[in-house]
Amino acid sequence: MATISKAVVAVLILFEQYCVNFAEWNTRDYMKKEHSLVKPYVGTPWDFVGSTMLTNNYIRLTSDHQSMKGGLWNQHPVLVRDWELHIQFKVHGKGTNLFGDGFAIWYTKERLTMGDVFGSKNFFHGLAIFMDTYSNHNGPHNHLHPYISAMVDNGTMGYDHDADGTHTELAGCEALFRNLAYDTYVAVRYSDDTLTVSTDINNKGGWKECFTVKGVHLPTGYYLGFSAATGQLADNHDIISAKFYELETERKDDGVDYSKIEPSAQFFASPRDHVDDAKGAFMLNSLSGWKLLVVIILIIIGIGVCLMVGFIIFQKSQENSRKRFY
Template identity: 40%
Template sequence: MAATMTKKDLVWRSSELFIDIINCRDMFCQIRWVFLFLLFTTSRCWSVEGYEREEFLKREYSLTKPYQGLGSSSSSHWDLMGTAMITTEHVRLTPDLQSRQGAVWSRIPCYLQNWELRIHFKIHGHGKKNLNGDGLAVWFTKERMQIGPVFGNMDLFTGLGVFVDTYPNDDKYQERVFPYVSAMVGNGSVKYDHERDGRPSELGGCTAILRNPSHDTFILVRYLQRRLTIMTDIDGKQDWRDCLDRPGVRLPQGYFFGASAITGDLSDNHDLISMKLYQLTMPPEQEEEEDEITVPSVDNLVLRSVEIQDEGMSGVSLFFTILFSVLGCFLLVVIAIVLYGRWKENRRKRFY
């Protein structure tokens, strides 16, 4: 595991490589050391200025081929549920069939303070544009192994959800182009609004044309010093594009990573190829002490469900409501008159 390198260490190691270059008398040797010198300095400069990804990924939180740590055995780190199945090339969360939902969940809670998750996936099927669905989601939540309506996971979740939504439910909102990538933080009381494609509770997002690709597609989710960043690499150019950048996101430690997908009347193949988790470390001078976080939250954002207001009754509904109300009142008056007449007649008979 790579330790964080300070500026003093960087200068010292660079000077050693430079001396080795001078001492080389062979031209081939000098070229080789120059290449190593450039590679070393460029690969480390960005980490001194910002953050550094550790040299080795965290395998206990990662899902990669040949998927040996996945299944029902006691040594497995991941669980399958629903329609999810393992192949040699991917974990298929759902096939291109209606009404399917599947998921894969880590068994080990993650206690890393800063991390970066890279998801390699593929969404493809026979349906035409806007005749496919519904999408997949990546999770970092308190709950695990709960099948539900939110891209194959439970509603009212606690933690972070990153959604790849491939079908627009809200026909009135034409400005958004699908597929669409978005993120949401839940505290156990926030419902995901399917009718409005999750807009009331999302932190932000971006359009990502990633269905039926001829190349690999990736999403990066980074959580660093309470800042949530999402990037996409979906054009086959190995170039990360910004999608979401939100500071002030507070996620507790000890949650579980997972991925899920769902199909309804429309369908797609949702394939998960890999999930690789890296621990991010900061230079000592940039590290900040953070208070313990127990409940997910976002600065300057109230996490609560937005109730959908009634649009009001139509004219026909209002007419029948009034009609039945009048008939009901009339019926009650008739019943009251009949009962009063019988009571009066019975009382008169008592005196004969």
């Protein structure tokens, strides 16, 4: 029995050693550390810019204060064509009805660049995933906030804040990820020229598809990054972890140098209705709070004035009629 036990142990040890060696060799099935970000963030290959603050448990792009911008950028370009990025994040703050602006996930040619698009550069080259929380959004749209959307730019289109980016959006979905008591995640998958964004924000431990867009063409050699911004409205925007995976696919070698192609997309979402603030600021369906109350009071006063004027005119006409009979 002792001999058999020793033999079993020896077999198990050899099997374990084989698995370890196989795991080390087949690295395509495992997380790529050079593009990942995990606690305790010691020696992390990421650079910080702006208001970004490092702690033991999270990296805060902006705190819950007005007029802040922060960014977090990977030092190494992504040289693989098919990949998936899992981000654990937390957006939270004191605001209950008014908050913003949100954060963005980037795969771009540019890095460490500050700007007006969720804290980073406009007219970028590459892919952006916008996690938009701006509660007082510009004009009436057919969705609620927070809202997740994607955009691909070759440096010529630009993100239009006045339209909430609706005219350059590939696709989007509502995702109520703000001020939750549990962990929240988003996954960005790019494989075979298809972009898929999924979320885990319902504390169910599984991915729910937000949207899928085919015909998305992204070069290799771009950088991963995160950025966030606050304006008059604010929130804490925290990145807790980012895990990058190279995907095993059956792509054929077509001889194309994918480091030199232009970022592009074959399909865009249909533009949603939008009314500029200057023209539509007093439409009832775009108002809230005290503005709506003021409009209602003005309407009531206007109706009252019209009724009073009408009553006075009616009395005058009645008096004139009586005078004609005397």
